[in-house]
Amino acid sequence: xxxxxxxxxxxxxxxxxxxxxxxxxxxxxxxxxxxxxxxxxxxxxxxxxxxxxxxxxxxxxxxxxxxxxxxxxxxxxxxxxxxxxxxxxxxxxxxxxxxxxxxxxxxxxxxxxxxxxxxxxxxxxxxxxxxxxxxxxxxxxxxxxxxxxxxxxxxxxxxxxxxxxxxxxxxxxxxxxxxxxxxxxxxxxxxxxxxxxxxxxxxxxxxxxxxxxxxxxxxxxxxxxxxxxxxxxxxxxxxxxxxxxxxxxxxxxxxxxxxxxxxxxxxxxxxxxxxxxxxxxxxxxxxxxxxxxxxxxxxxxxxxxxxxxxxxxxxxxxxxxxxxxxxxxxxxxxxxxxxxxxxxxxxxxxxxxxxxxxxxxxxxxxxxxxxxxxxxxxxxxxxxx
Numbered sequence: 001x002x003x004x005x006x007x008x009x010x011x012x013x014x015x016x017x018x019x020x021x022x023x024x025x026x027x028x029x030x031x032x033x034x035x036x037x038x039x040x041x042x043x044x045x046x047x048x049x050x051x052x053x054x055x056x057x058x059x060x061x062x063x064x065x066x067x068x069x070x071x072x073x074x075x076x077x078x079x080x081x082x083x084x085x086x087x088x089x090x091x092x093x094x095x096x097x098x099x100x101x102x103x104x105x106x107x108x109x110x111x112x113x114x115x116x117x118x119x120x121x122x123x124x125x126x127x128x129x130x131x132x133x134x135x136x137x138x139x140x141x142x143x144x145x146x147x148x149x150x151x152x153x154x155x156x157x158x159x160x161x162x163x164x165x166x167x168x169x170x171x172x173x174x175x176x177x178x179x180x181x182x183x184x185x186x187x188x189x190x191x192x193x194x195x196x197x198x199x200x201x202x203x204x205x206x207x208x209x210x211x212x213x214x215x216x217x218x219x220x221x222x223x224x225x226x227x228x229x230x231x232x233x234x235x236x237x238x239x240x241x242x243x244x245x246x247x248x249x250x251x252x253x254x255x256x257x258x259x260x261x262x263x264x265x266x267x268x269x270x271x272x273x274x275x276x277x278x279x280x281x282x283x284x285x286x287x288x289x290x291x292x293x294x295x296x297x298x299x300x301x302x303x304x305x306x307x308x309x310x311x312x313x314x315x316x317x318x319x320x321x322x323x324x325x326x327x328x329x330x331x332x333x334x335x336x337x338x339x340x341x342x343x344x345x346x347x348x349x350x351x352x353x354x355x356x357x358x359x360x361x362x363x364x365x366x367x368x369x370x371x372x373x374x375x376x377x378x379x380x381x382x383x384x385x
Contacts, residue, residue, distance in 0.1 A: 010043040013378055014099040016109040017048045018088045020077060022057055024214065024245050027266045028297055029191060030105065031065075033371055038069040040375035046070055047095045049077040049088050082145050089115065101381055107149060110156040120385050122377060123160035125170055129153070131290035136218040157182050161381045164374070166190045167317040170293035187377060190317075192370035193300035193361070200306030200358050201274045207237035208348065211276035211307075212259075213269065214298045215245065221284045221312065222250045224331065226257045228280065228310060228344075231337040235345065243272050273305045277348060282331050285314040292316055300365030303327055306354030308347050310340065321364065326350075327357045 021030045026048070034044045046065065052058060058074060065072045075091060078084050085108055092112030096102055102121040104110045107129035113121050130149045133139045139146050157163075157178040163186040165171050174182040210229050216222065232238050242254055243262040254261070264272050273279070279302035283291060291314040299318055302309045309328035311318045322328040329343045347353050 010038070010041050011101075011378060011382055012043045012045065013037075013101050013103055014045045014047065014096055015103040015105070016092050016096060016112060017046075017105045018085070018092055018108040018112070019048070019106075020050045021046070021048045021074075022050055022054070022061060024266055025297065028193070031061075032192075032194060032367055033374060034070050035065070035068040036368070036371045037375060040372060042375050042378055044070045046072045047092065048072070048074055049091075050074040052076050082139075088112075092116075100385060101378065103378075104156075104160075107152055107156065110160070111149075111152045114152065114155055114159065120161050120381050122162045122164060122381060123156045125163060125165040125174070125293060127166075128170065128173065128290045128293040131288065132219070132294075135284070135287040135290045154178065161185065161384055162187070162377050164189050164377065165293060166295040167293055169316045173289060173292050187373065189370045189373050190295045190365060191297040191300055192365050192367040193297070193304050194367045195304045195361055195365070197270050198273060198301050198304035198361075199270070200304075200354050203277060203354070204275055207239040208232060208278070209276035210238060210240045211243065211273065211279045211302075212240070212281075213243040213272065213279065213301070214296065216242070216248045216250060218249070219283055219287060219294075221282045222253060224282045224312070224337075225280045225310075226253065227337040228282070228331065228340050229257065231341045232344065235341060241272070241276065243269070269301060270305065273301050273307060276302075276307055278302075278328075278344065279307055279309045281309055281315075281318075282312045283315055285312055285333055287314065294318075300361055303357040303365060304361035306357045308344075308353055308357055310344060321360060325356050325360045326353070327360045 015034055017030055020026050034046055037044055062072055078087055089108055089111045093115035096116040096118055099118055102113050102118045103124060104113045104121055105124045106126040110123050130146055134141050157174055158181055163182050165186060165188055168188055171183055171186045229240050240259045241262055242259045243264050279298060281296050281298055294315055295318060299309050310331055311322055313319050313330055313332045319330045322330055329340055329347060331340045
C-alpha cells in the first residue's frame with residue numbers, strides 16, 4: 001500500500017499553507033492546484049489559516065472544495081507579526097502529527113513539518129523567504145528571527161524529500177548555499193495560470209492600456225513603473241490601471257500619476273487583463289538575491305492573454321524568458337525609461353507579439369502541466385516511504 005492511501009485508494013497528501021487560501025494568491029496558487037489533483041489520483045487534506053469571521057465566504061469555499069474532493073481544515077489565522085507566525089507554525093505542526101506525506105508551502109510551513117517530525121515531504125520554495133523579508137524591511141539581517149529562519153531553510157534543504165521552486169535560479173542559489181544537496185531532488189513549477197480562463201483577445205481600441213495588477217508591496221519599484229508610464233504618455237495616449245486587492249503605501253503617488261484604481265476579484269481578472277495592452281512587473285533591483293526565486297503570478301496571466309510584460313533584469317528567469325521569446329521588455333539598470341519605452345513600442349506594434357506571449361504561457365505557465373508535474377512529484381515521494 002502506498003503512503004497516505006486508504007487500502008490502496010488515492011494517494012493522500014496533507015497540504016499546509018500558513019497563509020489564507022481565501023486571499024488572491026491563495027486562490028490562484030493553492031486552490032487552483034488542489035482542486036485539480038483528484039483527477040490525477042491525489043487526495044488532498046488542505047490545512048490553512050483564515051479569517052473565520054468571513055462565514056459566508058468560508059462556507060462557500062468549503063462547499064466548492066468538498067465538490068472537488070478536497071478535505072479542508074481551516075484554522076483561525078490569529079494575530080500578525082513574528083509571534084503570530086510562530087503560533088501558526090506550532091498549530092500547523094500539531095495538525096500534521098501522524099501525516100505520512102506533506103506539501104509544505106513556503107518556509108514557515110517547512111518549520112511546522114520539521115517540528116512535527118514528518119519524514120516524507122515536499123518543500124515548496126515560494127521565495128528565498130528570509131532574503132525577501134530582509135529586502136522588504138520586515139526583519140533585519142542580524143535579528144533572531146532571521147537566524148531561526150536561516151536554520152529552517154538549511155534544515156529544509158537537507159531534510160525534505162523533494163523540492164519545488166518557481167525558478168531555476170532558486171535551485172542554483174540553494175545549491176550554492178548547501179553544497180549541491182537541493183538540485184538532484186528539485187523541480188521547477190512556476191506560478192502557473194489557468195490558460196483556459198486567461199485567453200487572448202483582440203487588442204482594445206483607444207489609449208495604450210498599462211496594467212499593474214496584484215499585490216503591490218515594498219518588493220515592487222513603483223517609481224520606476226510610473227516613470228515608464230510617464231515616458232510612454234509622452235509618445236502615445238496612455239491609460240494606467242492599478243488592479244490591487246487593497247490599499248498600498250503608494251496610493252498618493254498612483255493618484256498623482258492619474259491611475260485608475262480597480263479592486264477586481266480573481267473572478268474578474270481575465271477581463272481586466274484583456275482590457276489592457278501591456279502589464280508592468282518591475283521589482284526593486286536592490287532586492288538582491290531574493291529576486292532569484294521570484295516569479296510574480298501576474299506574468300503568466302498577462303502572457304496567457306497575449307499581453308506583453310515589462311520586467312526588471314534582477315528577475316533573472318523572467319528576464320531571460322522575455323529576451324529569448326520577445327514576449328515583452330526588460331527594464332535594465334540604470335533603468336532609463338526612454339530605452340524601455342522605445343523597445344516597448346516596437347513590441348506593441350508587432351502583430352506577432354500576442355502569439356509569442358501566448359506560446360510562452362502555454363509552454364511555461366500552463367496550470368494543467370504544473371498540476372500533472374506536482375502529482376508526479378507526490379508519487380515519487382510516496383515511493384520512498
